[in-house]
Amino acid sequence: MRARAVSxxxxxxxxxxxxxxxxxxxxxxxxxxxxxxxxxxxxxxxVEKTLRxxxxxxxxxxxxxxxxxxxxELVVREAYVNEGPTFKRFRAxxxxxxxxxxxxxxxxxxxxxxxxxxx
Numbered sequence: 327m328r329a330r331a332v333s334x335x336x337x338x339x340x341x342x343x344x345x346x347x348x349x350x351x352x353x354x355x356x357x358x359x360x361x362x363x364x365x366x367x368x369x370x371x372x373v374e375k376t377l378r379x380x381x382x383x384x385x386x387x388x389x390x391x392x393x394x395x396x397x398x399e400l401v402v403r404e405a406y407v408n409e410g411p412t413f414k415r416f417r418a419x420x421x422x423x424x425x426x427x428x429x430x431x432x433x434x435x436x437x438x439x440x441x442x443x444x445x
Contacts, residue, residue: 329384330437333376339430343369355400404437
């Protein structure tokens with residue numbers, strides 16, 4: 327059972343979120359939860375939320391097809407971060423100048439699949 331979840335417009339730079347997402351790619355679900363729970367990175371919170379949503383989507387799709395999806399058999403097949411829109415702001419600088427500030431956003435995508443299938 328393959329299911330995915332997407333979190334859009336997360337107010338964190340994609341570079342920071344990719345550090346966390348790279349750790350859970352290809353990992354069984356329980357191990358991914360453990361990695362995210364004990365990670366010191368702030369990006370672990372939105373990534374875990376997206377992962378939980380993907381698992382819930384897999385279980386919902388399984389019910390619709392008459393299957394029972396066991397969470398222990400799920401694996402994180404794909405996990406990637408795309409760059410969202412950048413909010414552009416300006417900050418006052420010395421001698422009457424302005425310096426640009428780029429507030430970056432991320433789109434997080436997590437795909438879970440059952441352990442037996444390859445993809």
